[in-house]
Amino acid sequence: MANLLRPIFEHIQGDKSPLLLESNLVYKTISVLIHGAKLFYECGTRLWKFKGSEQAAAKEVFIGNLRLLEGELGDKKYFAGDAFGFVEIAIVPFGRWFYSYMTCAGFSIEEAAPNLVAWGKRCMERESVTKALCDPHNVYELVSILRKRDGVE
Template identity: 40%
Template sequence: MLGTSSDHEVKEASKKELVEIFQVLEGELGDKPYYGCGPHSPLRLFHTFEMLGNFSFEAECPKLVSWAKRCMQKTSVSKSLCDQHKVYEVVLERKKKLGVELEI
């Protein structure tokens, strides 16, 4: 059919959009050591996004990954975040329970 996209095209477009959003965040970070909003929300989801989207944040947003590593060196940050692998497991469990595709 004309005008319809394959699942693969939709997933690739979603992945591209997600990376672009994080590249905006990376641009805002620039060379500053920390970002004003704090590290909690994106840090704990990097692994999940990478696994579901089949891409590398290190390749797409190297400054953001460097920032994340600096944040994780702070005990107050590293001790307050859930393990990124555990977050991914929880997402997979929810995906299974809901019976939905969560691939990016």
């Protein structure tokens, strides 16, 4: 199991910018997507870290964030149009967590944001993206370990 999780842990090592440290007060390890003053990653974490009303509230906010992203994407192939760009590089890693979010919180991201899911699949067709990101099931394995550690399961 440790070998499966190594890519995740290697990915989160290294220098941390002041903005990351300020924006990600608890973990200080994961890149964050900030919209307004809200942290996208933090909302996703609440989907697997909490149960009941706290999880339901996080799901509502998370789905709202997905719809916001989908609105920005519109009918374009990529956020900047026909070209794979910086926004894709910044956002596509969050898609590797979607399986964990859906499994833990019991909802469908594809129902909430079908165009965004299609965009994610297009991004994953790129060899450079596929090689750089870990498998969603490995992420879920990590989430399961964390949920057990935190007494969520």
